[in-house]
Amino acid sequence: MKNKIKAMNTEKIKTLEKLLDTIEIVENARSIDGLTAEERVQLEKASVSLRNVERSIIRIKTNELVDTLTEDAKALDYLADEINLSAQKLAGVAKAIEKASNVVKAFVKIAAKAISAGLV
Amino acid sequence: MRKIIPLLVLCSLFFSCSTLSKSQTESVHQFGEVTENFSAYPSAIMNELAEIRMKRGLFYASTLTDPMRQLNELDSIHSQRKYDYKVSESIDVTFRVIDKYAQSLILLSSEDYNDNLQSHAATMGLDIDSLITLYNTTDNSRSLPTGIGDALGNIIGYGGDRYIRGKQAEKIKDFVIKADTLIAVMTSNLLEYLESSNLQELISYEENMIRRNYLSYLQLTKASTFESQRDYLRLKQNIDAAKELRAQTIQATTDLKEAHNELVKVIQKKQKLYRTIQELQVFYLQVTNLRRTLKALNEEQN
Numbered sequence: 001m002k003n004k005i006k007a008m009n010t011e012k013i014k015t016l017e018k019l020l021d022t023i024e025i026v027e028n029a030r031s032i033d034g035l036t037a038e039e040r041v042q043l044e045k046a047s048v049s050l051r052n053v054e055r056s057i058i059r060i061k062t063n064e065l066v067d068t069l070t071e072d073a074k075a076l077d078y079l080a081d082e083i084n085l086s087a088q089k090l091a092g093v094a095k096a097i098e099k100a101s102n103v104v105k106a107f108v109k110i111a112a113k114a115i116s117a118g119l120v
Numbered sequence: 121m122r123k124i125i126p127l128l129v130l131c132s133l134f135f136s137c138s139t140l141s142k143s144q145t146e147s148v149h150q151f152g153e154v155t156e157n158f159s160a161y162p163s164a165i166m167n168e169l170a171e172i173r174m175k176r177g178l179f180y181a182s183t184l185t186d187p188m189r190q191l192n193e194l195d196s197i198h199s200q201r202k203y204d205y206k207v208s209e210s211i212d213v214t215f216r217v218i219d220k221y222a223q224s225l226i227l228l229s230s231e232d233y234n235d236n237l238q239s240h241a242a243t244m245g246l247d248i249d250s251l252i253t254l255y256n257t258t259d260n261s262r263s264l265p266t267g268i269g270d271a272l273g274n275i276i277g278y279g280g281d282r283y284i285r286g287k288q289a290e291k292i293k294d295f296v297i298k299a300d301t302l303i304a305v306m307t308s309n310l311l312e313y314l315e316s317s318n319l320q321e322l323i324s325y326e327e328n329m330i331r332r333n334y335l336s337y338l339q340l341t342k343a344s345t346f347e348s349q350r351d352y353l354r355l356k357q358n359i360d361a362a363k364e365l366r367a368q369t370i371q372a373t374t375d376l377k378e379a380h381n382e383l384v385k386v387i388q389k390k391q392k393l394y395r396t397i398q399e400l401q402v403f404y405l406q407v408t409n410l411r412r413t414l415k416a417l418n419e420e421q422n
Contacts, residue, residue, distance in 0.1 A: 016325040023332060030183075031339035040185070048189055051180065055200050058173075058325075061318045062166075062207045069214045069309050076302040077217045079295060083224035086291040090228070093284050094236035105247050111254050 016057055023050050139282070140289040144387050147397055148292055149229040151383050154404045155222035155376060159215035161369045161410050162310060163208045165319075168362040168417065169326055170204030173197075175355055176330045179337040179348075211313075218306060218376075221299060228292060238277045245273020293387055300384045307377040314370045323362055330355045354420070361417050368410045375403035 029035075030043045140148075177197040184190040248269030256266070313319065334352045338344055382399040 016321055020325065020328055020332070023329075027332060027336045027339075030336070044184060044186065044189065048184070048193060051193065052196070055196065058200070058322065059203065061322055062204070065313055065316060065318050066207060066210055069211065069313055074217075076221055076299065076306060079299055079302065080217065080220040080224045083221070083228050083291070083295045086287075086295070087224065087227040087230075090284055090287055090291075091232075091236075093280060093287075094240060098236070098240040100240075100244060105243070108247050108251050108254065111251060 139285040145229050148225055152222040152225035154407050156219050158218045159212050162215055163212035165365050166208035172326050172358050174201045176333045179333040183336045183340040241273045241277030245269045303380045307373050310373050327359045372406040372410055375406045379403040
């Protein structure tokens with residue numbers, strides 16, 4: 001059993017489904033009553049090896065999944081930056097009116113002071 | 121002044137030709153609001169699987185009799201969990217760009233620009249009137265008519281409003297049309313990921329392993345406690361939630377694609393919208409379902 005597990009690697013076990021079958025066999029064997037201490041140790045080692053294989057396959061599968069998500073996000077990211085820039089420019093129009101309004105306000109203050117001082 | 125007023129009116133008429141109706145701009149705004157947290161959904165599936173993998177791993181680790189093997193197994197579980205969350209983060213980053221696009225649309229289609237403009241133009245009008253009143257208090261042979269500042273403020277407000285709406289419409293049309301192809305590509309990629317046999321296999325494997333590991337736990341530790349039974353049932357609920365999240369995200373992604381496509385059609389028409397965009401409503405309902413599922417999951421984990 002141990003040698004069989006050693007021979008297994010992530011390339012040979014193509015799917016998690018096949019791995020599950022093997023795990024079932026080993027786990028059922030571990031729960032058999034009357035095993036010798038040595039048999040129990042070997043089965044436990046085999047079981048742990050299978051869990052390591054499991055993790056390797058899961059990593060391969062998740063990596064493959066992430067690879068399906070391509071670089072297209074960059075183009076949309078660039079467009080979103082452009083939109084933000086345009087939004088800032090629009091806000092600039094209201095800002096320009098505000099500035100003009102402030103200039104008139106300041107002029108009114110100056111004129112009011114000049115009138116009260118009898119300069120005009 | 122006599123020359124400026126017709127010029128402003130002409131400018132406003134020119135810009136009014138290219139504006140979007142309020143309902144069209146609102147549709148763009150609504151689309152942005154529904155879409156702005158979309159990236160949370162694809163990565164939530166991977167996070168859920170990571171949690172399940174760790175918890176069912178604990179059942180398994182308890183079955184190991186050798187302390188060193190048990191410790192190594194726990195270390196491996198921890199390392200796998202870190203890896204799973206890293207993958208989940210990379211998925212999240214990829215789709216966060218859809219959130220960013222949606223947030224940009226919210227900003228661009230905002231009514232704030234016009235509200236600010238109207239308020240500043242009104243203040244400016246009042247200040248001009250104050251100036252005229254001041255002028256009339258001086259010893260001048262000819263008094264100037266008052267109330268002109270208010271009229272000027274209105275014209276500036278109106279002209280500025282048309283200008284901003286014109287520019288806003290021009291930019292919204294330009295960007296939404298450009299983004300449609302990109303949204304189509306990104307949603308197709310996401311659908312490919314969500315519907316892939318790899319993801320289905322990962323979910324199905326976790327579902328089987330919850331049962332398998334708990335059985336090993338029961339057989340080898342002979343320690344069936346109320347807590348372990350409750351943990352087992354929670355794991356089963358979690359896998360159901362992961363399956364539901366996947367199905368809902370597939371539907372929401374399809375709806376997102378359709379809603380954006382419909383948005384492009386709507387903003388290209390020179391007419392008012394007399395109904396809300398149906399595709400947008402469907403998308404909104406789907407996102408509401410997703411939010412509910414995620415909220416339930418978060419509440420359960422806390």
